[in-house]
Amino acid sequence: MEQAEMQRNAQAWLDYAEFGERFVEYAVTERRIEAAVAMIGGRGIKIGPFNIGPAGLAGFVAEGKVGQPRVLRRGPHVTFEVTVPVSLSLQVLLGGRKLRFAAVVEIDMTLHARTADPVLVVIDIPPLTGRDVSFVLCAQAIDAAWEWILDPIAGLVQREVATRINAMLVDPQARRARVFDIEAIVGGERSTRRDATRFDWIGYRDFGRRFFERVVTENRVREVVERLAGRPIEVGPLRAGPRRSATVTVLGAVRVPQVSGRPWDPELGLHQFDLILPVGLDITVEVLKANRYRADVEVPLVLTARAAAPLSVVIDVSPPVAADIRVSFRAEGMRAATLGALAGIRRQVAGQVAAVIRRELADPAMRTIDVAARIDSVA
Structure with missing residues (x-):
């Protein structure tokens, strides 16, 4: 685990x-x-x-x-x-x-x-x-x-x-x-x-x-997750393509997250939010020469506002799954557009982005509000 x-x-x-x-x-x-x-x-x-x-x-x-x-x-x-x-x-x-x-x-x-x-x-x-x-x-x-x-x-x-x-x-x-x-x-x-x-x-x-309804609002959740904006994404070099003949390097950063509230579910009994983490990537595929691409990646996540002992609010998030990540490529140049190796690296890019996002979200400190400390700070 x-x-x-x-x-x-x-x-x-x-x-x-x-x-x-x-x-x-x-x-x-x-x-x-x-x-x-x-x-x-x-x-x-x-x-x-x-x-x-x-x-x-x-x-x-x-x-x-x-x-x-x-x-x-x-x-x-x-x-x-x-x-x-x-x-x-x-x-x-x-x-x-x-x-x-x-x-x-x-x-x-x-x-x-x-x-x-x-x-x-x-x-x-x-x-x-x-x-x-x-x-x-x-x-x-x-x-x-x-x-x-x-x-x-x-x-x-x-x-x-x-x-x-x-x-x-x-x-x-x-x-x-x-x-x-x-x-x-x-x-x-x-x-x-x-x-x-x-x-x-x-x-x-x-x-x-x-x-949670009036204090843990969409705007406040957005303020928390916007701290991810600008976080670098670096992957590679990776070997990919037929006979692993291509070398792939990925550089990029997380863009400004998008947050929207979900309707209240009385059976779940928790406030939830949909989060889209957009990521912009520059991808270089070396096959005889450098072929460059721009990739727009969207990582969908579900945030849950939870109460935690002794007295904290935690924006809980399930780790991203590579299969749910949407990746779209734009080739820079004719040769890159016709390169067949690209189809084979889509899954690898999604998997590597998922791994990086999981690491960024692993520390709950950035998603935790110490309510007891806030109370103590009020005279």
Whole structure:
């Protein structure tokens, strides 16, 4: 078995659904989760003034600051438990008397990395309620006359903090920080989808397929295979013709490849492209004297966009077969046009061109996109 075929068989392929899940799990890190909600940290918060208690006898106001969000743990299905501390200074006025004390508030949030149409990763945060907010009073001793008012204050603070954090999270700038347009990131373009407020959620299977559909495009595949353009083709000298009396030398180069997408085949479940590698050759056949020809060669290939472990896109290609290669000759001069030896070398030229193309395609590095490295390069 040839080296290229052995490498293809040894490659650990993934289906598009598994690629989609791995992509999200790799891309959505604790650092990115914290960064996605970091802008609420350091913001001021004010509650009140409110009147509380029977007949609104007590006045209440609180001011403080939101701390930096911190990931506590990572859960299944790309979920994250995040806590946000809030420090508050409270002031209560009752019957002309003032009481000042501090409170520590913690907000528990569950962030879920979800995939949305067309190729978006969105950090989804359900709206907070008072039940998501804990309230701890920092006071050494409180007069019994004040104790009755603490429970109403705690409930009010929990509800009001949840309301204010919700408002911060739906702020357009904060919301944009939680939307990642993968198609725009890969293309180095400005996204027009990060301001969306509603999303069409899709599963990892659809996300993986749409990644290949919208990111591994015909133009991007063309950019990869156009690296072959200009590669030299050198064959010979070879002995050919009747009694091997002719000496054949072939010099040429690969021209600009032609790529076209194939219709989606649901049974195959992979995106494919047709590739034509045109090759221009100068052929010299020595029989008593040099006879020169121009040859136009077309090498048809099928490219398959595959997902590979751990997280790569590989443009897979089956080795060319000599029988599929089309060769047309043009003679330069009358003697070359009437030379019978040419018919015998057509098959040899096709076989040698196939061998050269196989060698050029043997290294998968030029056909591989390290998606994990691309993700790591994005801040």
